[in-house]
Amino acid sequence: MQVNDLLEPNVRIRELKKDRVNFVLENVDISFANSLRRVMMADIPTxxxxxxxxxxxxxxxxxxxxxxxxxxxxxxxxxxxxxxxxxxxxxxxxxxxxxxxxxxxxxxxxxxxxxxxxxxxxxxxxxxxxxxxxxxxxxxxxxxxxxxxxxxxxxxxxxxxxxxxxxxxxxxxxxxxxxxxxxIAKEHAKWSPCSAVSFEYDPHNRLRHTTYWYETDIKKEWPLSANAAEEEAPLDDEPFDYNAKPQKFYFEVETDGSLGPQEVVMKGLTELQTKLANLVLGLKTDPPELDTLGGDAATQLPPANGTLPAQAAPRATGWGQEASPAGWGGAAGTPGSSAGGGGGGAGGGWGTSPTGGGTAWGGSSGSGASPPAGGWGTNTAAPAGAWGAAGSGWGTGSPPRNNTGWSSPNPQTQSGWNV
Amino acid sequence: MNAPNAPNRYELYVLEEGEKPVEVSEDTKIPNAATIKVVKQDHTLANMVRGQLLSMPQVLFAGYKVPHPLHPYFLVKIQTDGTITPTAALEQACTKLIGTLSSLEAKFKREFSFKDVEGVTTEDAYGTSTTGPAWTSGRDYMDF
The missing domain is CATH 2.170.120.12 (DNA-directed RNA polymerase, insert domain)
Incomplete structure (x- = not known):
């Protein structure tokens, strides 16, 4: 994690076709990569x-x-x-x-x-x-x-x-x-723009997030995935680094044609920002609402209902210029806030989509399995699917296997807190 | 279709009229700790935020749970070392994530524009679409 903070996230598109994009995402936390996967599958309107x-x-x-x-x-x-x-x-x-x-x-x-x-x-x-x-x-x-x-x-x-x-x-x-x-696909999978999103990391299973069952020879029985060429194979006598964190994530986003792959990825990133922005807004507007009932800040609360383009438009101009009196980030001058401004101009930024609050709210669905469990191209039918749990390092699940316990990096702890 | 008394499914992810998106309750037994309930959100947001909180040196503890899969909210529990409040820590984490996302967005945009220039998109995206799929040939049970 500390390592992730120092390095800038990076992305490399390996293949772009009419209905699919294959890219490698680097230097982000696994939870971040997984959220991107989830949002592309389940939160983009069609x-x-x-x-x-x-x-x-x-x-x-x-x-x-x-x-x-x-x-x-x-x-x-x-x-x-x-x-x-x-x-x-x-x-x-x-x-x-x-x-x-x-x-x-x-x-x-x-x-x-x-x-x-x-x-x-x-x-x-x-x-x-x-x-x-x-x-x-x-x-x-x-x-x-x-x-x-x-x-x-x-x-x-x-x-x-x-x-x-x-x-x-x-x-x-x-x-x-x-x-x-x-x-959106949270309501019914037919609204998912993706037919499959494959998500893989650690093709050599260095991190031992999965265990391979084998008859006699593990290497013969478990062929390496194509992504294994991207990373160096571990030596046979290499000691296990239990502090290592996954760094490189291999995505393939395949759409059903309702949206192009570029639109799916970009909308996914925007959608995540909207979710975060609404959370920040919720935190900000909490106290003022108590003493000054109403006020600008309160009305700016993501109005779930009522897609008012008129309201969305001013927000588009920049980071919460009128969102809350206090402005957005307490952390002024962090790389975050400056980068955010740029993004806002480019991709529409957060909260700029006219749908505003409407799309922003994603509730947990009953289907939700362990989020980072990814698996081989999880399918539209199961937006949160944890398919190939057994799969060869394909999106092997990590944190919250246990939905009810506080999610923890080691799924075994049934309801232990996790740090 | 749906049972007549079934709630609308969008209620899983759309805030009700006047519903507050966030509720903060401070922990009475642990110093500098709070449990924050985020309504109408799921693992997508929760896990990402938790991951970011854990990377912050001021945060001693961060974890989240979705208490019941049918209830559309999650709880994040945060304990800090006292230099900032848990709420401020959460806010910082979100701001940081938004920053990361925007820079990633810019990078994606650049990458996509490069690919457009290369003209890769003109390739046949559907592979061998000219040959019909297997089910059009021969008889199947529907013919009988």
Whole structure:
């Protein structure tokens, strides 16, 4: 840890493709690296089909089966922060053009062959088509949407295989109306922009965060991962350094196409900053609220509900210029605060996202396993998944194996404090 | 779908109207110690903050727990050596982390821009997408 403090965190992108990025993160604490992993998987908003109205369904699959499949289809969600509201923050009763996207699917088979209904048959309804149930004025969100916002990923792109929804035969028909909404993967994994995030450190298992079971020869039976080339292999007679800490983390972020990998990583970093900023704000605003009920500071409390772009805008200009009278950091002049200013200008900084408090709050989900447990590309279905616990040093879990005990670096202590 | 009386799932991560995000309660038995309850947050924030607190020389003890996986809050317990209060320590840790994140953000941005120039993104991201997947060929149980 002390070592981490001296060195600046560093990142190196090894590969960048349309749907994935592979990078190495160095000189950060394992808890930091893991938080980045978690936030990319579970805290970044996208749009996904959330409500389905069935007009006709004469296919072999029941309605709820198809509704579920429709929900899992990735929809283009670029710039989701600004382009759409959360329904819960919207003024409408159920859904409107500001907080949802309407899609229809209308397919019937008239030939004597099996026909595939795929995501390519989903059409986004241009407003005025089906007609919304209530009249709502256009918000500024509409103007911020890209042309294909809310369309199924890869529609009309022959190089992308469409997603199969159902197969039908002659005389069968599927006619549904879908409402896609904005959400995050903590609510349902369908909103995760990542299909997999792999996270590995210590490929040689120097730190002994895992134990390999083996028959006769551990080296033969456990092939090294590709990342082992990045680090020097330990000598056979090398003594165990029990103070060593993991320094290098190998990430591969694979997206489902709803967001680009760059957007996922950058949004993830911003989201973490928002979380921290809200915590600082919560600490700051605690005392003043007691004596001066209300006041600016109190109103600046992350308003979970009410995505008020107007309010977010001033915050964008810099670190809490009006956030709280006391300003942000007690630690003025730390490298932190100066670097933060730069970042704020560049990436939008913290609390700049119009969604403000809305996205910022991530609650623990029931699914939460041990956070740093990573594992091989944890899957969308289990945002906090601790898959390959047995895995060969792939994201071997460390601190809080025990959810209930105070998390400790050695998971064995069931409820011991940990330092 | 959800049971009719099920709470909205976003209540796991969105503060309720007027809900305070943080509650500080000072420890009565240990000097310079406090337990801070952070509402509607999970391991993502908690573990990161704990890690940062432990790196601070003024902090004697820092640990966190999520008392129940269905209750969306966590507790951080902090004891300092008395030169700063636990709350101040937490605040410093957060500020430091924000700084680290911003510098990392800048580095990521630079790295991404380099990669854009190299034109790696134009590669076929989906591999052999022209050949159909296995399930389109042959009959399966749905045909019967």
């Amino acid at each position: 749009v996904a089909i959330d409500m389905v109205e069935f007009d006709t369904n004469t296919t072999v699959l029941p309605d709820e089966f198809i509704a579920h499949r429709l929900g899992m289809i990735p929809l283009v969600s670029t710039n989701c922060d600004e382009a759409i509201r959360y329904s819960r923050d919207c003024t409408c009763l159920e859904s409107c053009q500001n907080c949802s996207i309407e899609l229809i699917l209308n397919v019937a088979c008239h030939e004597s062959r099996t026909m595939d209904i795929t995501s390519n048959h989903l059409d986004v309804v241009v407003r005025g088509g089906f007609g919304w149930r209530e009249e709502v004025d256009d918000g500024e969100e509409i103007a911020r949407r890209s042309e294909n916002f809310g369309h199924p990923v890869g529609k009309n792109d022959p190089s992308v295989q469409p997603v199969l929804i159902c197969k039908i035969r002659k005389g069968q028909e599927l006619r549904v109306r879908c409402i896609a909404k904005k959400g």
